[in-house]
Amino acid sequence: xxxxxxxxxxxxxxxxxxxxxxxxxxxxxxxxxxxxxxxxxxxxxxxxxxxxxxxxxxxxxxxxxxxxxxxxxxxxxxxxxxxxxxxxxxxxxxxxxxxxxxxx
Amino acid sequence: xxxxxxxxxxxxxxxxxxxxxxxxxxxxxxxxxxxxxxxxxxxxxxxxxxxxxxxxxxxxxxxxxxxxxxxxxxxxxxxxxxxxxxxxxxxxxxxxxxxxxxxxxxxxxxxxxxxxxxxxxxxxxxxxxxxxxxxxxxxxxxxxxxxxxxxxxxxxxxxxxxxxxxxxxxxxxxxxxxxxxxxxxxxxxxxxxxxxxxxxxxxxxxxxxxxxxxxxxxxxxxxxxxxxxxxxxxxxxxxxxxxxxxxxxxxxxxxxxxxxxxxxxxxxxxxxxxxxxxxxxxxxxxxxxxxxxxxxxxxxxxxxxxxxxxxxxxxxxxxxxxxxxxxxxxxxxxxxxxxxxxxxxxxxxxxxxxxxxxxxxxxxxxxxxxxxxxxxxxxxxxxxxxxxxxxxxxxxxxxxxxxxxxxxxxxxxxxxxxxxxxxxxxxxxxxxxxxxxxxxxxxxxxxxxxxxxxxxxxxxxxxxxxxxxxxxxxxxxxxxxxxxxxxxxxxxxxxxxxxxxxxxxxxxxxxxxxxxxxxxxxxxxxxxxxxxxxxxxxxxxxxxxxxxxxxxxxxxxxxxxxxxxxxxxxxxxxxxx
Numbered sequence: 001x002x003x004x005x006x007x008x009x010x011x012x013x014x015x016x017x018x019x020x021x022x023x024x025x026x027x028x029x030x031x032x033x034x035x036x037x038x039x040x041x042x043x044x045x046x047x048x049x050x051x052x053x054x055x056x057x058x059x060x061x062x063x064x065x066x067x068x069x070x071x072x073x074x075x076x077x078x079x080x081x082x083x084x085x086x087x088x089x090x091x092x093x094x095x096x097x098x099x100x101x102x103x104x
Numbered sequence: 105x106x107x108x109x110x111x112x113x114x115x116x117x118x119x120x121x122x123x124x125x126x127x128x129x130x131x132x133x134x135x136x137x138x139x140x141x142x143x144x145x146x147x148x149x150x151x152x153x154x155x156x157x158x159x160x161x162x163x164x165x166x167x168x169x170x171x172x173x174x175x176x177x178x179x180x181x182x183x184x185x186x187x188x189x190x191x192x193x194x195x196x197x198x199x200x201x202x203x204x205x206x207x208x209x210x211x212x213x214x215x216x217x218x219x220x221x222x223x224x225x226x227x228x229x230x231x232x233x234x235x236x237x238x239x240x241x242x243x244x245x246x247x248x249x250x251x252x253x254x255x256x257x258x259x260x261x262x263x264x265x266x267x268x269x270x271x272x273x274x275x276x277x278x279x280x281x282x283x284x285x286x287x288x289x290x291x292x293x294x295x296x297x298x299x300x301x302x303x304x305x306x307x308x309x310x311x312x313x314x315x316x317x318x319x320x321x322x323x324x325x326x327x328x329x330x331x332x333x334x335x336x337x338x339x340x341x342x343x344x345x346x347x348x349x350x351x352x353x354x355x356x357x358x359x360x361x362x363x364x365x366x367x368x369x370x371x372x373x374x375x376x377x378x379x380x381x382x383x384x385x386x387x388x389x390x391x392x393x394x395x396x397x398x399x400x401x402x403x404x405x406x407x408x409x410x411x412x413x414x415x416x417x418x419x420x421x422x423x424x425x426x427x428x429x430x431x432x433x434x435x436x437x438x439x440x441x442x443x444x445x446x447x448x449x450x451x452x453x454x455x456x457x458x459x460x461x462x463x464x465x466x467x468x469x470x471x472x473x474x475x476x477x478x479x480x481x482x483x484x485x486x487x488x489x490x491x492x493x494x495x496x497x498x499x500x501x502x503x504x505x506x507x508x509x510x511x512x513x514x515x516x517x518x519x520x521x522x523x524x525x526x527x528x529x530x531x532x533x534x535x536x537x538x539x540x541x542x543x544x545x546x547x548x549x550x551x552x553x554x555x556x557x558x559x560x561x562x563x564x565x566x567x568x569x570x571x572x573x574x575x576x577x578x579x580x581x582x583x584x585x586x587x588x589x590x591x592x593x594x595x596x597x598x599x600x601x602x603x604x605x606x607x608x609x610x611x612x613x614x615x616x617x618x619x620x621x622x623x624x625x626x627x628x629x630x631x632x633x634x635x636x637x638x639x640x641x642x643x644x645x646x647x648x649x650x651x652x653x654x655x656x657x658x659x660x661x662x663x664x665x666x667x668x669x670x671x672x673x674x675x676x677x678x679x680x681x
Contacts, residue, residue: 026630029510036552059630061670066508066554069600073549086633093634094556094575095594 004030005059011042019047019075024056027064036067043074050075052100055082065091068100079103154425158418165410172406177399180391181367187390188369195336196371196382203375207288209234209242210305210316217248217259217314218307224248224260231316235263243318244300249279251306251313256280259314266319267293267300275302275317282306282315288376292345294352299324301345301355303376322355329358338388340364344381347372355380452485453478459519465494469564472500473652474675477660479625486671487514487555488623489522493529498565501529502675504576504621505557517553520545521598525559535559535572536606539598542574546599555598558621560590561608562677569619572608574598577638579621580645583614587642618652618678620645625672626663637663652678 007025014020019042023035043050050071054060072078080100083091091102213231220226227248234242247261256279258270268275278291282304291302299322306315342349342357342364349363349370368385389396456478464472474490487507495501503525507514521542528538539557548554558576562569571579571590575597578589592609613619627637644662645655656676664672 061628062506062508062554062556062624066548066552066597066599069554069597070548070552073547073600086631089634093577093594095573095596096575096600099596099600 004034007031007035009035009038011039013042013045013047017046017048018051019043019049020051020053022053022056024058026059027057028059028061029063032063032067039071043071047075049077050079052078052080053082054080054084054087057084057087060087060090062094065094065096065100069096072099077101154421155418158414158421161417162410162414165413166407169403169406169410173399173403176402180389180395180399183391183395184367184386184389185369188367188384188386191336191339191386191390192369192371192382192384195339195341195384196373199380199382200373203373206242206303206320207305207376210246210288210303210318211307213246213248214305214307214314214316217316222248222250222259222314227260228262231262238321242320244321246316246318249282249315249317251280251283251315256315266302266317267296267298268302278302279304279315279317283313290345290376290378292353292355293319294322294345294354297324299326326354326356327358327360328356336384338386338390339384340387341385342383344383345375346378347381349381349383353381359385449478455515456485459515459522460489461491464492465500467494467500467564468497470500470562470677470679471652472502472675472677473656475656475660475673477625477664477672479671484510485512485515486510487518487553488625488671488673489518490621490673490675491522491525492675492677493526495529495532495561498563500562500564500677501525501535502560502562502619502621502677503557504579504623504673504675505555506576506623506671506673507555508553513551514553517546517551517555521555521557525557534608535561535570536608539572539574539595539606540604542598543600543604544602547602548599551599553599556623557598560619560621560677562619564679567613567615567617567679568610569613570608570610572606574604574606575600577622577624577627577634579619580641581611581613581617581619582645583617585646587620587645589638589642613679616679616681618645618655618676620656620659620674620676622674623672625670626659626674628670652676 005026005028007023007027009024010022012020012022019039021035021039027035052068052071068078068080078101080091080102083102083104088097088102091097091100209231213227216230217223217227231246235244235246237244241263243263245261245263245266247266248259249256250259255276261270266272266275278289282289283306287305289304291304293300293302300319301322303318303320304315306313340357340359342359342362343355344350344353345355346353351362354362364383364385366385368383370381370383373380373382456476460476461474464474472492474492476488476490478486487509489505491501491503493501493503503522505518505521507518507521524542524545525538528541533541538559542555542557546553546555555574556576557574558579559572560569560579561572569581569590571592573592573594575594578591580587581590582588590609590611593607595606596604598604622641624634627641628634629637641659641663644659650658656674660672660674
């Protein structure tokens with residue numbers, strides 16, 4: 001089935017080895033691979049810091065959270081920024097608030 | 105579809121078995137699809153040759169063309185005939201008007217001879233201007249005869265001698281016939297080497313009975329043309345003496361071949377005691393060459409239009425046929441896709457249920473129930489599972505888990521975790537130790553997978569519940585019509601860290617309590633906080649007095665009404681009173 005959820009993202013590699021990934025829309029199992037393969041090359045260059053900007057993300061399922069956790073195993077410093085309350089609650093319910101360094 | 109597993113204490117588990125359901129599905133779904141395909145193909149095979157309409161259009165066009173050609177051709181013919189008759193009548197009128205110029209000199213000469221009693225000199229003087237070689241002279245020979253009791257007597261001849269000779273009895277007889285008098289008599293002398301027309305005229309009622317005999321010469325080959333300036337230059341003609349159009353009667357023509365075939369018209373003109381027959385035929389269409397060409401034009405244009413219309417029709421039919429064929433094959437492909445989809449879905453469900461417990465264990469003092477519900481959209485196998493493991497005769501380990509992602513990889517991880525839990529439980533590991541050990545089996549950095557797992561260790565006799573969570577939603581404990589989530593410290597999901605540590609939380613349960621553990625498919629809706637979903641479940645689950653299977657089924661059906669695209673697993677346990 002090709003009914004992918006509507007999702008947009010932007011990958012920005014800063015000069016200070018900071019990788020910033022901005023995701024908006026809905027991120028779920030139907031489009032998670034698109035995001036994963038788009039970010040993979042930047043991750044391979046070994047950023048010191050990863051900022052995941054999710055201020056405009058309306059929905060994220062467990063596969064999205066799994067992807068972020070996976071990124072967190074590859075980058076020393078990962079921050080989930082501007083997390084909407086609903087998402088923050090999901091991350092908390094999964095015991096991942098510390099792993100993903102959820103910031104308001 | 106739901107696959108309830110239930111176990112009342114002391115009663116053998118009944119499991120309908122997942123295999124039978126796919127068979128039922130294939131009977132209802134796949135069979136139906138194929139039936140639809142047959143029904144769709146049969147009319148196409150029976151359909152007649154599709155181009156008959158093009159042929160009909162062509163035939164109708166040709167028939168219409170034929171009718172139009174016939175109408176225009178017959179109109180042309182009628183018009184030509186009418187015009188030709190008009191022209192023939194005109195020519196006849198003209199000819200009739202010319203005849204007196206022949207008669208008047210002869211009549212006048214006869215009257216003069218009568219008045220002068222046969223004065224030869226006066227006769228000669230009078231008639232001489234009319235006599236000479238053609239075409240200047242009107243006559244080649246004119247002679248004056250007196251009628252008596254015997255044969256006529258010739259008095260004088262002006263011009264050449266009569267062609268028959270003076271002594272010819274035939275001539276005498278012809279002259280003698282003039283006695284009956286009063287009008288021009290005509291004699292054809294056409295079969296001679298010098299063809300001539302002979303005339304006699306006598307003045308009726310006068311004394312002397314004098315007769316004028318004249319001959320005019322005809323062209324030896326009877327050929328003479330109208331002058332090109334003549335208004336009849338568009339006609340060919342033939343002039344006959346008498347009514348019969350035979351060669352023997354031919355006076356003059358401009359045609360080399362006689363009789364006239366094709367379109368022609370004839371008029372008869374009184375000429376003395378006989379008639380002339382004047383036959384004309386057009387050299388070219390009298391109404392113009394366009395009128396002649398019109399039927400051909402109609403025929404050519406009509407045939408071309410008919411063929412064109414037939415070809416266009418055929419082409420449209422061909423396109424429609426092609427489109428229908430394409431639609432048909434698309435329909436077949438769609439059928440095939442539906443069938444494959446149904447098959448894949450069936451395989452996924454079969455595999456999923458094969459990975460779930462075949463039967464739930466029975467432990468004295470509790471009843472259990474569990475259900476797995478596939479996401480409505482999914483063809484993939486999901487990663488949700490439940491398990492109920494009897495540790496001994498009074499303790500149960502209730503497990504609910506959810507591997508992130510879908511497909512065979514998620515299912516494989518799920519199976520590995522499930523069997524690992526059974527193995528660790530069999531060697532009496534406590535839940536927190538089990539989860540710590542599981543952390544070494546999954547690595548999100550390698551596989552991209554996480555698993556949330558809830559372990560609830562139930563001591564049936566002691567009414568004690570120990571909950572350990574690896575990133576999983578808390579279980580709901582229902583008692584006395586009230587549901588409470590058993591909050592415990594939530595550890596990280598399996599897969600985040602290989603050395604993850606977990607903490608268990610133990611509570612005492614009221615008698616006749618119901619424990620409900622589930623995966624997020626039951627409470628998660630897009631655009632809504634998970635707390636709202638949890639509260640909804642809490643409200644829905646307060647009806648504690650329905651049988652456990654019914655409660656589980658009702659929750660699945662009620663809470664997944666508008667969502668349902670995610671898999672859901674529920675495991676439930678109820679202390680019997």
